[in-house]
Amino acid sequence: MTLQQEIVGNAMQMAVCTLNPGQTVYCEAGKFLFKTTNVSMETRLGGPGTRGAGGAPGVGQQGGGGMGGLLRQAMGTAMQVGQRALAGESLAFQYFTASGGEGTVGFAGVLPGEMRALELTGSRAWFAEKDAFVAAEETVQFGIAFAGGRQGMSGGEGFILEKFTGHGTVIIAGAGNFIDLNPADFGGRIEVDTGCIVAFEEGIQYGVQRIGGLNRQGIMNAVFGGEGLSLATLEGNGRVILQSMTIEGLANALKKAQGGDKQGPTGGLFSTHAG
Numbered sequence: 603m604t605l606q607q608e609i610v611g612n613a614m615q616m617a618v619c620t621l622n623p624g625q626t627v628y629c630e631a632g633k634f635l636f637k638t639t640n641v642s643m644e645t646r647l648g649g650p651g652t653r654g655a656g657g658a659p660g661v662g663q664q665g666g667g668g669m670g671g672l673l674r675q676a677m678g679t680a681m682q683v684g685q686r687a688l689a690g691e692s693l694a695f696q697y698f699t700a701s702g703g704e705g706t707v708g709f710a711g712v713l714p715g716e717m718r719a720l721e722l723t724g725s726r727a728w729f730a731e732k733d734a735f736v737a738a739e740e741t742v743q744f745g746i747a748f749a750g751g752r753q754g755m756s757g758g759e760g761f762i763l764e765k766f767t768g769h770g771t772v773i774i775a776g777a778g779n780f781i782d783l784n785p786a787d788f789g790g791r792i793e794v795d796t797g798c799i800v801a802f803e804e805g806i807q808y809g810v811q812r813i814g815g816l817n818r819q820g821i822m823n824a825v826f827g828g829e830g831l832s833l834a835t836l837e838g839n840g841r842v843i844l845q846s847m848t849i850e851g852l853a854n855a856l857k858k859a860q861g862g863d864k865q866g867p868t869g870g871l872f873s874t875h876a877g
Contacts, residue, residue, distance in 0.1 A: 628738060638707070715779070718776075729801060730800060746765065785806065806837065
């Protein structure tokens with residue numbers, strides 16, 4: 603069953619999903635807004651890849667297996683929870699299932715900005731930045747991907763990515779406005795502020811590069827350019843979604859408005875913002 607959803611609103615969008623009887627959608631804890639009374643809500647640690655709604659074996663899982671099967675399921679759930687804890691993600695998911703007729707449930711992100719529904723066909727996975735995930739059908743598996751230790755240490759952002767596989771609809775959110783790009787339309791490669799990436803398709807190569815060298819211009823970029831020492835690189839042929847506002851930029855703007863801006867006139871390398 604295809605998830606019926608509508609994204610409404612402007613500055614702070616939300617997704618309103620219509621569930622058929624027996625249809626289940628899950629979200630990250632804290633992204634739920636409202637539901638009709640015939641939609642049940644269950645909070646679980648396990649994702650849809652380990653156990654399905656109501657405690658039944660999950661999508662692609664076989665029931666039975668006795669004590670060994672229960673142990674494997676418990677270990678799978680523990681690994682999922684451990685990965686999410688390491689990534690700083692919510693430890694639990696909330697599952698919503700309609701019964702006795704169509705039901706409605708609403709979700710939203712946590713920042714002013716846009717939302718997007720991505721349709722997975724099983725041919726390509728999608729990767730998204732931390733906290734982009736809002737909700738998905740239970741036929742979509744949520745996982746954590748690591749971009750590599752060297753890239754993470756260099757870039758500061760993008761080391762930990764959310765990964766979505768399977769079939770169905772997944773809803774993501776970002777800050778500001780979205781723009782869709784394909785690096786293939788720009789010579790095969792684009793360079794992006796590390797905080798501007800929302801999501802990209804499997805097949806896009808993600809990396810982090812230093813801005814300039816350890817020379818006068820490189821130091822000027824790092825100190826006065828506001829970008830720090832690194833940019834993200836995206837290469838290949840596939841969809842890329844960028845956001846016009848970075849979380850760091852929003853946080854610094856709020857600090858400045860409250861008279862607590864500690865970034866100073868130079869930004870970049872001398873920024874003392876938390877996080």
